[in-house]
Amino acid sequence: MAQERVAAIAGIHEYPLRVAPGVSSMQIKADSMKRALDDAGLSWSDVDGLYDALDGEGGGGLGLAAYLGIKPRMIDTTQVGGSSYEFHASHALRDIAAGRTNVAVTTYGSTSASMRVPIGTGGLGRGGASWQQNMEAPYGSTLIANYAMVAHRHMHDYGTTTEQLAQISVATRKHAMRNPEAVKAMTDLQFVKVDEITVEDVLESRIVADPLHLLECCMISDGGGAAVFVSADVARDIKKKPVWIIGSGEATKYRENDGDITTSAGAQSALAAFSQAGVTPDEIDIAMIYDSFSITVAVCLEDLGFCGKGEIGPWMADGHLAFDQPGLTLNTDGGGLSSNHPGMRGLFLLLESVRQLRGESTSQVEGAQLAVAHGNGGLLGGTHTGGTVILAAD
Amino acid sequence: MANRPQPSFPEPDTQHFWEGCKAGELRYQRDAEGNVVFYPRAHSTADGSGGLTWHVSSGLGTVYTYSVVRQNRMPGFQELGAYAVAYVDLDEGFRMLTNVVGVANPTADIQIGQRVQVEFEDQDGDDAYPIPVFRPI
Numbered sequence: 053m054a055q056e057r058v059a060a061i062a063g064i065h066e067y068p069l070r071v072a073p074g075v076s077s078m079q080i081k082a083d084s085m086k087r088a089l090d091d092a093g094l095s096w097s098d099v100d101g102l103y104d105a106l107d108g109e110g111g112g113g114l115g116l117a118a119y120l121g122i123k124p125r126m127i128d129t130t131q132v133g134g135s136s137y138e139f140h141a142s143h144a145l146r147d148i149a150a151g152r153t154n155v156a157v158t159t160y161g162s163t164s165a166s167m168r169v170p171i172g173t174g175g176l177g178r179g180g181a182s183w184q185q186n187m188e189a190p191y192g193s194t195l196i197a198n199y200a201m202v203a204h205r206h207m208h209d210y211g212t213t214t215e216q217l218a219q220i221s222v223a224t225r226k227h228a229m230r231n232p233e234a235v236k237a238m239t240d241l242q243f244v245k246v247d248e249i250t251v252e253d254v255l256e257s258r259i260v261a262d263p264l265h266l267l268e269c270c271m272i273s274d275g276g277g278a279a280v281f282v283s284a285d286v287a288r289d290i291k292k293k294p295v296w297i298i299g300s301g302e303a304t305k306y307r308e309n310d311g312d313i314t315t316s317a318g319a320q321s322a323l324a325a326f327s328q329a330g331v332t333p334d335e336i337d338i339a340m341i342y343d344s345f346s347i348t349v350a351v352c353l354e355d356l357g358f359c360g361k362g363e364i365g366p367w368m369a370d371g372h373l374a375f376d377q378p379g380l381t382l383n384t385d386g387g388g389l390s391s392n393h394p395g396m397r398g399l400f401l402l403l404e405s406v407r408q409l410r411g412e413s414t415s416q417v418e419g420a421q422l423a424v425a426h427g428n429g430g431l432l433g434g435t436h437t438g439g440t441v442i443l444a445a446d
Numbered sequence: 447m448a449n450r451p452q453p454s455f456p457e458p459d460t461q462h463f464w465e466g467c468k469a470g471e472l473r474y475q476r477d478a479e480g481n482v483v484f485y486p487r488a489h490s491t492a493d494g495s496g497g498l499t500w501h502v503s504s505g506l507g508t509v510y511t512y513s514v515v516r517q518n519r520m521p522g523f524q525e526l527g528a529y530a531v532a533y534v535d536l537d538e539g540f541r542m543l544t545n546v547v548g549v550a551n552p553t554a555d556i557q558i559g560q561r562v563q564v565e566f567e568d569q570d571g572d573d574a575y576p577i578p579v580f581r582p583i
Contacts, residue, residue: 170519186453186460187485188543190577192515192523193531200513201533208511208558262514262553309482309540313511313533433511 060294063092063280070237070273077108080161084278093291101156105136133429137398138439142300144281161276162394216365218254223373228386270388299329317438318355325440338423398427484540505564
């Protein structure tokens with residue numbers, strides 16, 4: 053089926069450092085925007101649209117425009133957790149098609165590592181009075197515990213094992229070891245072992261929240277980056293080949309009295325995205341899935357339709373997630389597990405998808421034509437979003 | 447765990463639930479059609495209608511899923527040993543985040559599908575709200 057090609061990612065930048073003391077998140081955002089525009093061959097003054105996820109000290113699209121010194125004609129401050137950037141790409145497709153912007157940027161900057169933010173283990177519910185905080189804060193749940201409860205139920209319902217889930221950590225680390233920025237990240241963040249890992253390594257790492265082990269959990273880093281979204285007209289004259297946004301979907305899910313915690317919002321967002329793109333999961337070469345934890349990837353791969361619900365364990369067992377194996381390839385930059393997780397990883401899913409579809413990845417899949425970037429924002433097992441973006445090579 | 451974070455008020459949706467805890471009651475709501483609404487709200491999540499009524503649960507339920515937290519940097523929890531957070535499905539048809547307590551080894555002694563009963567754990571301070579937690583039966 054012929055895909056509509058109205059919006060593309062024209063330029064990208066990933067901030068290279070994961071430990072960046074003395075740099076502000078706003079500086080990372082501005083620097084990344086400049087470099088992503090350079091990557092596209094576009095200039096600061098070309099920017100007429102701004103997406104922002106309320107990160108850093110920026111105050112959203114309002115404060116960021118002032119900081120950057122630009123006056124865009126389209127501003128969208130969508131903050132839905134780590135998948136915000138998939139939502140931005142989705143909105144860019146919509147807004148560019150509607151003629152509201154021709155060159156739009158989304159930026160991300162975070163100094164979570166330097167600020168010692170305990171994202172996963174800091175405890176939830178430290179905010180003021182709210183209907184949800186009042187019902188959850190007293191119990192001492194953590195972000196990780198929410199994901200761990202999904203893993204437990206998945207194991208109970210489908211017989212999934214840690215050995216099976218560990219395939220995700222193993223493949224991701226293999227890719228990370230080929231990415232110099234990921235190797236530097238693990239070194240700077242003082243990983244015990246900066247090397248490929250085995251299933252046994254995962255099993256032997258300490259449990260943070262049953263049943264999730266340390267090597268199933270993403271790192272906490274500094275970092276950021278930017279992506280430039282452009283119209284088809286602009287895409288004709290950029291420096292590199294455009295990567296087309298051909299479908300997108302958005303969804304939310306939350307604790308429900310009779311809900312199935314092993315199915316995420318991704319089941320809904322993926323249907324919309326694949327339908328719009330006119331492609332099926334078996335045509336996808338690269339899956340960039342938000343790997344906050346092993347279980348996030350496992351559930352999302354099922355929900356995106358790469359295998360049936362509950363089948364992920366056996367489906368991954370042959371190790372095909374690695375870039376040099378036949379079959380679907382996962383998280384070729386090293387993922388949040390082993391390359392970069394400043395708190396909202398969604399942007400990096402888009403960036404590595406673009407690298408793959410341009411042929412620029414450090415774990416390049418030869419001839420990759422289609423990628424899916426799927427972000428899970430908020431808490432899997434609790435209130436969360438799913439943002440699915442399908443990208444095609446030029 | 448007698449120094450847990452307390453609910454804070456004014457917060458109009460959840461006040462009646464927490465007053466129930468002081469009275470030893472686990473309270474939940476139903477809309478006019480009988481649909482269970484939980485967490486507490488002023489509207490039905492089925493159709494947006496108001497006029498919800500309050501009911502008292504038997505406090506009996508089943509562990510839907512759980513995790514044993516080994517690490518929590520939050521004051522009030524960080525010095526505890528491992529403790530279990532869980533989603534419990536109450537027999538009346540609502541699911542709540544809670545803790546499962548009263549087991550020697552939470553990793554080994556808690557199972558999905560286990561039957562549990564609510565109890566109200568007293569907290570430090572004269573006006574503190576007791577916290578509803580669950581114990582295997």
